[in-house]
Amino acid sequence: MKYRSMIFACGILFFIGCTGELDVLPEDPDTFLVEDFYTTPESYLQGLAGVYGNLSLTGAEGPDNSNISGLDAGTSQYGRGLWNTQELTTDEVLWSWENDPGTRELNRNIWSADNVILRGLFGRAMTQVAFSNEYLRQTSDDVLDSRGVDAGTKDAIVTYRAEVRFLRALAYYHMMDLFGKAGFITEEDPIGAFQSPEYNRAELFAFIESELMAIIPDLIAPMENDYGRVDKSGAWMLLAKLYLNAEVFIGENRYAGCIQYCEQIIGAGYELAPNYLHVFMADNHQGSARNEIIFPVLSDGVVTQNYGPTTLMINGQVGSVEQNGGDFGVGSGGWGGALRVTRQFSELMLNGTYDTDDRNTLIIGDRPIDLIPVNNNGTGYVIGKWSxxxxxxxxxxxxxxxxxxxxxxxxxxxxxxxxEAQLRGGGGSLATAVGYFNELRTRANNPNTISSSDLTLDLILEERLVELHWEGHRRQDLIRFNNYTSSYNWSWKGNAPNGIPISESRKLFPIPNASLSANPNLTQNEGY
Structure with a gap:
């Protein structure tokens, strides 16, 4: 059963009152959790659900409501903000409706510190930190003892606290990756300490690493927690990503650490779903797809309603010309051809390697391949990956x-x-790496398997686009491969139809002006 029923438990109502600052910190504890809430053992699990809920939900009054003052639900949902920043800014996809606030600037790599999508994501990540900190305050040993909490409940809370510390580390990880810095605050700081000190990438990296190492012993074993809750493998995954990108984040080679935690995840019992597209369908919380998913952000058409990344992608991928939304379980017109892929994406899928590949879901019809103009939703190809x-x-x-x-x-x-980490010198086995690469192609019914001499970093970057497109990885991948700001161009990069190189400063997003105003300790990134 999905954890989504717990996400909507009454505990979340204490978390999602309206907050007025975009550098969000809990000024009033009643905004988040009240003392009277924690009266039963179940209430601590409901409070945990509230922290998880911030990944999916935006407010207590339904999917159209946002608990971040001044922002709507679409621009303040965690997963959608992450998807917008990692995808619309790359060679994978563009958003047709450039009159929607913030989207034109992301499409064309011309964003500023007033971009509403960046404001929403920074605010939502800081909200996650705030919720996590307050839960940790409410579950400290001293507080639990003062309430007379029994030993069995306290043992369960040890695991709950580890999960909340993971969610806080995840939020800081996303801010480190996207913004390069954040206001840093923990449960040890007083409530209302809005002017938190600024932590740079190196400081955030060290904190995230130490937190994950500290909580792993208290997390539940891989694949044994409720679906939607993190276990040891989720922490291993975040460590592996931290180390894979360490040269970008802190200028250090940590590929051996990436290999170590990849091996632990692979050895934990996860399996590829036999059908690639089942991983992206409505029941991906069960069956073979569940055995591939390590950590999801939940969505539900009735209970956990949100305008998050999957609602956006499934409605957005519907072709305006094709009116094919019924094929994907939404209205026939979807969102009117909101999402289309770039020429570069389409040319890769059509280069002959992926002709029979299940991951190639291009819908071409009579469409031109070029997205000119962007707001003509009949230009550019569409895809059918999500359902x-x-x-x-x-x-x-x-x-x-x-x-x-x-x-x-x-x-x-x-x-x-x-x-990738093996080719970059992290150890492991080349034969094993090739085997994993070929497993992905074989699962997708692609006969073009490779030998050890064929595996290159360029091929891995290509395969990451094919396997992982629209999953929120592409910006980070292009930066790690030095292809983001360089002469590798794509449609509308740098606000040019065929693309132009962009400033190195664009590898980071600006700190939103609203957050700078809320916390004078924050400083703006170079170039903004």
């Missing part, structure tokens, strides 16, 4: 807002991370 239909063909619980969970971490990514 709001169950794997047996039955309908999901609702249309528009979808049941499909967003796989933030999954096994296929681990295979490609292992292969």
């Amino acid at each position: 709001n239909i169950n794997s047996d063909g039955s309908p999901a619980s609702a249309t528009e807002i979808v049941d499909t969970d967003f796989p933030m971490f999954r096994l296929a990514d681990v295979y490609l991370m292992y292969a």
Whole structure:
């Protein structure tokens, strides 16, 4: 059963009152949790659900409500903000409706510190930190003892606290990756300490690493926790990603650490789903898809309603010309051709290597390949990767807002991370890396398997696009491979139809002006 029923438990109502600052910290404890809430053992699990809920939900009054003052639900949902920044800014996809606030600037790599999408993501990540800190305050040993909490409940809370510390580390990881810095605060700081000190990438890296190491012993074993809750493998995955990108983050080679944690995840019992597309369907929380997903962001057409990344992608991928939303379990017109792929994406899928590949879901029809102009939703090809239909063909619980969970971490990514870290000198086995690469192609019914002499970093970057497109990895990948700001161009990069190189400063997003105003200790990134 999905953890989504718990996500909507009454505990979340104490977490998602309206907050007025975009550098969000809990000024008033009643904004987040009240003392009277923690009266039963179940209440601590409900409070935990509230912290998880911030990944999916935006407010207590339904999917159209946001608990971050001044922002709507679409620009302040955690997964959607992450997806927008990692995808719209790259060679994978563009958003047609450039009159939607913030999207034109991301499409064209011309964002500023006033971009509303960046404001929303920074604020949502800081909200996650705030919720986590308050839960940790409410579950300290001293507080539990003062309430007379029994030993069995206290033992369970040890695991809950480890999960919350993971969620806080994840939020700081995303801020480190996207913004290069953050206001740093923990449960040890007083409530209302809005002017938190600024931590740079090196300081955030060290904190995230130490936190994950500290909590791993208290997390539940891989694949044994409730679906939607993190276990040891989720912490291993975040460590592996931390080390894979360490040269970007802190200028250090940590590929051996990436190999170590990839091996631990692979040895934990996860398996590739036999059908690639089942991982992206409405019932991906169960069956073979569940055995591939390491950590999801939940969505539900009835219970955990949100305008998050899967609702956006499934409605957005529907072609304006094709009116094919029924094929994906949403309205026939979807969101009017909102999402289309770039020429560069399409040319890779059509280069002959992926002709029979299940991961190639290009829908071409009579469309031109070029996205000119961007707001002409009949230009550019569309895809059919994501679906709001169950794997047996039955309908999901609702249309528009979808049941499909967003796989933030999954096994296929681990295979490609292992292969990349092996080629970059992290150890491991080349033969094993090739084997993992070929498993992905074989699973996708692609006969073009490779030998050890064929495996290169360029090929891995290509395969990451094919395997992981629209899953929120591409910006980070292009930066790690030095292809983001360089002469590798794509449609509308740098605000040019065929693309132009962009400033090195664009490897980081600016700190939102609203957050600078809220916390004078924050400083702006170079170039903004």
